[in-house]
Amino acid sequence: MxxxxxxxxxxxxxxxxxxxxxxxxxxxxxxxxxxxxxxxxxxxxxxxxxxxxxxxxxxxxxxxxxxxxxxxxxxxxxxxxxxxxxxxxxxxxxxxxxxxxxxxxxxxxxxxxxxxxxxxxxxxxxxxxxxxxxxxxxxxxxxxxxxxxxxxxxxxxxxxxxxxxxxxxxxxxxxxxxxxxxxxxxxxKEEINSKNPIRTIMSSFSLLNRKPLIRNLIVIECLEVLIGSIWIGSVTLKFVQEHLGQDVTWWGYINANYYLGTIFGAFVVMKYSKLFNHQPIKKIVIFMMLYGILLILYSVNVIDIIALFLVLLVGPVLQIKDIIQETFIINNIDEKDMIKITGLKNSLVQVSFLFSILIVGYITDHIEIQYIYTISGIITCIIAVIFSKFSKIKKLHI
Missing domain, CATH: 1.20.1250.20 (MFS general substrate transporter like domains)
Incomplete structure (x- = not known):
C-alpha cells in the first residue's frame, strides 16, 4: 500500500x-x-x-x-x-x-x-x-x-x-x-456536550460505558500496566543480581533483548497484517496467555542465557498483542468519539502506571524478586481467561 x-x-x-x-x-x-x-x-x-x-x-x-x-x-x-x-x-x-x-x-x-x-x-x-x-x-x-x-x-x-x-x-x-x-x-471543534468541564469529562466515561468490549479492552490494558512495572529498571536490576546472580552488565542485556523483541514484533505485524486483522479478539487472548506463560517460565528459570531468550520472546508477544488491540480500538470507534475515548484511555493507563510503581515497589521489598514475575504471569493468564469468556458472551458487541 x-x-x-x-x-x-x-x-x-x-x-x-x-x-x-x-x-x-x-x-x-x-x-x-x-x-x-x-x-x-x-x-x-x-x-x-x-x-x-x-x-x-x-x-x-x-x-x-x-x-x-x-x-x-x-x-x-x-x-x-x-x-x-x-x-x-x-x-x-x-x-x-x-x-x-x-x-x-x-x-x-x-x-x-x-x-x-x-x-x-x-x-x-x-x-x-x-x-x-x-x-x-x-x-x-x-x-x-x-x-x-x-x-x-x-x-x-x-x-x-x-x-x-x-x-x-x-x-x-x-x-x-x-x-x-x-x-x-x-x-x-468537537461537539459540545456541556459547558460544565466536570460533566464533559463524565460524558467520556458514559460514552466508554456504552461500548462494553472497548471498555474491557481498556480495563485489561490498565490491569496489564498495573502489574507491568516488573520491567522497570530497579525491578529488573534486582532480578538480575539476586535471582540470576549476574552483574549490572546483564541488566543491560535483559533490557536490550526486551526492546529488540518489541521491534521484531512490530515488523512481524507489518509483514503479516492481514493475518492479525482476522479474529483480533481471539488473537489478543492467545498472546495474553503466551505472555503470562513466558512470565512464569522467566520467574522459575535461573540460567542467564535462557532468561535472555525468554525476554527476547516476551518482546514480540507483547508488541503484537498491543498493536492488535490498538488497531481494534481505533477501527471500532467513530471519528467523533475517537479523541474523547483515547484521551480517557491514556489517562487511565497513566494512573495505573503510577499505582503500579508504588504497588510493585512495595511488594518487591517484602517477597523474593522472582515471585513478582510469577504472580504477574498468573494474573495475566487469569485476565486472559476471564476476557475470553466475556467476549464470547457479548458476541463482539462494541
Whole structure:
C-alpha cells in the first residue's frame, strides 16, 4: 500500500516528538540531580510528567470542544518549542527549581495531548485493512528511536553537556512542527456536550460505558500496566543480581533483548497484517496467555542465557498483542468519539502506571524478586481467561 503525505508527516511528528521528549527528560533529570544531588528531586520529573499526562488525557475532550483539532495540533508543537526555549534561558540563569518543574508540567501536558490526536489522524487517513500495518510501522520505528535515544542522550550529555541535549530537542520539535503542517485532519471543534468541564469529562466515561468490549479492552490494558512495572529498571536490576546472580552488565542485556523483541514484533505485524486483522479478539487472548506463560517460565528459570531468550520472546508477544488491540480500538470507534475515548484511555493507563510503581515497589521489598514475575504471569493468564469468556458472551458487541 502507498501511504499518503499525512501518514508520513504523522510518522515524522511522532518520531521527532518522542525522541525530543526522551532527550529533554534526560537533560532535565541530569540537571536537577547535579543541582540538588538528590534522587528524590530528580525523580519528581517523572512523577510530574506522568501526572501531567493524566490531566491532559482527562481534559482533552474539554480542549477539543473549544479549539479546532488541526489548530490544536499546531499550537501543541509551538507550545513545546517555546517551553524548551524558556527552559534553556532559565537553566542558563540558574532559575528556581519550581520554575523548572512548572515548565516540565506544561511540556508533559501538551505532549500528552498528541496521542489521542494521533489516533484521530490515523482513523481519518487509514482504512481498517491497513490500520495494523500502519501502526506497526510507526511503533517499530518509534521503538528503535526510543531504544537508541536513551543511549545517544547519555552519550551527548557526557560529550557536550545537557544544555546541548535541550538544543537538540528544540531542533527535533522544529522538525515536528514542519511535519504537522502537512498533516491532513478535519479542522473543526468537537461537539459540545456541556459547558460544565466536570460533566464533559463524565460524558467520556458514559460514552466508554456504552461500548462494553472497548471498555474491557481498556480495563485489561490498565490491569496489564498495573502489574507491568516488573520491567522497570530497579525491578529488573534486582532480578538480575539476586535471582540470576549476574552483574549490572546483564541488566543491560535483559533490557536490550526486551526492546529488540518489541521491534521484531512490530515488523512481524507489518509483514503479516492481514493475518492479525482476522479474529483480533481471539488473537489478543492467545498472546495474553503466551505472555503470562513466558512470565512464569522467566520467574522459575535461573540460567542467564535462557532468561535472555525468554525476554527476547516476551518482546514480540507483547508488541503484537498491543498493536492488535490498538488497531481494534481505533477501527471500532467513530471519528467523533475517537479523541474523547483515547484521551480517557491514556489517562487511565497513566494512573495505573503510577499505582503500579508504588504497588510493585512495595511488594518487591517484602517477597523474593522472582515471585513478582510469577504472580504477574498468573494474573495475566487469569485476565486472559476471564476476557475470553466475556467476549464470547457479548458476541463482539462494541
Amino acid at each position: 502507498q501511504y499518503n503525505l499525512s501518514f508520513y508527516s504523522l510518522l515524522i511528528t511522532q518520531l521527532s516528538t518522542n525522541l525530543a521528549f526522551s532527550f529533554y527528560t534526560m537533560a532535565l533529570t541530569y540537571y536537577v540531580y547535579n543541582l540538588t544531588n538528590s534522587v528524590f528531586y530528580s525523580s519528581l520529573i517523572t512523577f510530574i510528567s506522568v501526572g501531567s499526562k493524566i490531566l491532559s488525557g482527562l481534559s482533552i475532550s474539554i480542549i477539543t470542544e473549544r479549539i479546532k483539532v488541526k489548530s490544536l495540533l499546531t499550537f501543541n508543537t509551538i507550545f513545546q518549542i517555546l517551553s524548551i526555549i524558556l527552559l534553556l534561558i532559565f537553566i542558563k540563569n540558574s532559575a528556581n527549581l519550581i520554575i523548572i518543574y512548572a515548565l516540565i508540567m506544561f511540556l508533559s501536558f501538551v505532549n500528552g495531548i498528541f496521542t489521542p490526536l494521533k489516533s484521530r489522524i490515523l482513523k481519518e487517513n487509514l482504512d481498517k485493512e491497513n490500520m495494523a500495518k500502519g501502526l506497526s510501522i510507526i511503533t517499530s520505528l518509534d521503538q528503535i528511536l526510543l531504544f537508541s535515544g536513551w543511549i545517544l542522550g547519555a552519550w551527548i550529555i557526557s560529550m557536550i553537556g545537557n544544555n546541548n541535549l535541550l538544543v537538540l530537542s528544540l531542533v527535533l520539535l522544529s522538525l515536528a512542527f514542519i511535519a504537522v503542517i502537512n498533516i491532513k485532519i478535519e479542522n473543526k
